Amino acid sequence: MTIQESARTSEERPQRADARRNHELLLVAARELFEEGADPSMEAIAKRAGVGIGTLYRHFPKRIDVVEAVYRDDVEQVATVAERAVLELDPWEAVDVFMHAFVSYALGKRRFLNELREAFEKNPELKSASRERLDGAVRLVVETAQRAGVVRTDLTSEEIYGLVGSMCMSASLTAEQCERLIDLILDGLRVR
Amino acid sequence: MTIQESARTSEERPQRADARRNHELLLVAARELFEEGADPSMEAIAKRAGVGIGTLYRHFPKRIDVVEAVYRDDVEQVATVAERAVLELDPWEAVDVFMHAFVSYALGKRRFLNELREAFEKNPELKSASRERLDGAVRLVVETAQRAGVVRTDLTSEEIYGLVGSMCMSASLTAEQCERLIDLILDGLRVR
């Protein structure tokens, strides 16, 4: 990169308002469609967002970039739930709310597991970064509750993450079963 | 099914010679292409086999049927190696030859793991049947060697299968590393 280029990079104009709006619309549309079913086409995503196909490709040059963006956004949302819950709720409620949010996030991922795996393959950083972010979120919520004495301390947050995560990914459990099992797990975690 | 239909089914004419030949050619071509790289198109498979696209579709109505057929064939070949090795070689040599064949089979699968997963999803019987067939092959070779006193008996064949299988599927190990590690494993298994 030349000096001029690097200078231009740092004093770049901000994105135009319509571009920012469309980026957001596309992300929302894509997430909806991924959650609804299998493999929405790029055309379908653009249409749902109410923009042209060219605009979609301007924002996400390849299909896999859409998958990646939706996933990053989802991870961010779950992590944010953790942070807000710890601040705004009492420690046990925070565990309860976060775990349910986590399960619903993870169950949503089942829909496009194959595409996600491809994204991980293409870009290993995506996998490790998300893993870390989620791990941190679980740790924050669980350890806060442990310090408050409302969650048993003979389990680490990694173990709990592992248990809940693998339950959600299990092909033999339905979403409904997972929703019920998370209550069982929460019950087992709680100190009364 | 009517009586006539079931009667016809059992006394059906055998496949014509050209059909049998083309089926075999297609299977060979498909395996070659899958091993060579990623995602050969149906056109490419037909071309490599030297037949028209229509012929390919007569033998394998969907792309996934090609994947499935190649996989079944591969599993069969590895299992056959086990059976022949036990009959024709001394017990330790049989373990050695079979394990190397198994690793090379498993490494080949990395190429089209995604397609394979789809095939498993669509047809769970494929997965369980192959798993059983391979499990039996490992057991045959290992237990024969254990009875002959050349392989340690404090490990079960399932454990060995698990170890070698997961090594081959590990994304962080190259094929070359797996080839070297299998020798290390074999060394550890051997009773001298």
Next chain:
DNA sequence: TAGTATACGGAGGCTCCCTCCACTTAGCAA
């Protein structure tokens, strides 16, 4: 308000998967 960099949108190219059907041939019976 005019000028311009930025962004939009969709026609169309390319590559796939798969279908359809006119043509060919292996195998059988006379």
Next chain:
DNA sequence: TTGCTAAGTGGAGGGAGCCTCCGTATACTA
């Protein structure tokens, strides 16, 4: 050997999806 026919072949083309290109529109700046 010959003729018949069910079985098999091959490839043009339909349809869908990913992505590119570029003429048009518009948000920002001065």
